[in-house]
Amino acid sequence: MPDLSQVTPYADGKILKQVTDGVGVITFNNPDKRNAMSLEMWEGFGAALTDLRDDEAVRVVILRGAGGKAFVSGADISQFEKTRHNAAASEEYGKRSAAQRALLADYPKPTIACIQGFCLGGGMQVAMLADIRIAAHDSQFGIPAAKLGIAYGYDGLKHLVSLVGPSWARLLMYTGMRIDSAEALRIGLIERAIPDEQLWGETMAIALTISQNAPLAIKAAKITIAQVLKDESARDMDAIKAIGTACMDSADFREGRQAFMEKRKPQFSGK
Secondary structure (H helix, E strand, O other), X not given: OOOOOOEEEEHHHOEEEEEEOOEEEEEEOOHHHOXXXXXXXXXXXXXXXXXXXXXXXXXXXXXXXXXOOEEEOOEOHHHHHHHOOOHHHHHHHHHXXXXXXXXXXXXXXXXXXXXXXXXXXXXXXXXXXXXXXXXXXXXXXXXXXXXXXXOOOHHHHHHHHHHHOHHHHHHHHHHOOEEEHHHHHHHOOOOEEEOHHHHHHHHHHHHHHHHHOOHHXXXXXXHHHHHHXXXXXHOOHHHHHHHHHHHHOOHHHHHHHHHHHHOOOOOOOOO
């Protein structure tokens, strides 16, 4: 496993940031509460995302939970009396946490959710915003909003429906049920289910593969897929054309061609 010893803490150490070999790692580090998210953690998460976004050495970001028991088990309910005790307070909480999720939703670099244990509520929202979801066999997924008397937001449900379809979204939301990784894989909520002991190695291997590919080509794929998912009237075809042109004019395209002809591994610069 690559060395991840250099750690930058946020939110009093409950969010951790690490970088190695072009891979940024953000760890939700509140294992005593199964990585339940406080408002301070949401804001620390946003700060870590911003720092990795602005780090030119980082080409892909992994999100994971500490402790092996949870990715993120949802919001920290112990804060609800202070931060979400009525509609007005909940709206303010929602604005502040949504601002951090918006960073992830529009993130310019590839993101991978590495999921082990509980992935519930707000944790599901984070995972669904990632580009790729890889989960251990022992993972459990669910959105218990109906059991708490709260409404799950539009953005979260939009992503849920886009991944699993409206019928499964209704079943999950109406019942508040939990499903295992096999069911999550079957309905399209995750991309891979991996034995627990292999999860981190497999996730890092995928991240390293991405980090060694051409960043502009990956950016082009990310932009284009995002536009495909929009209604036709809302698609930014100019953005697709612009990134395609940038790829064709890039030094990386020349490097890719030369490396192929010379039968060597390309060394991409992202330019």
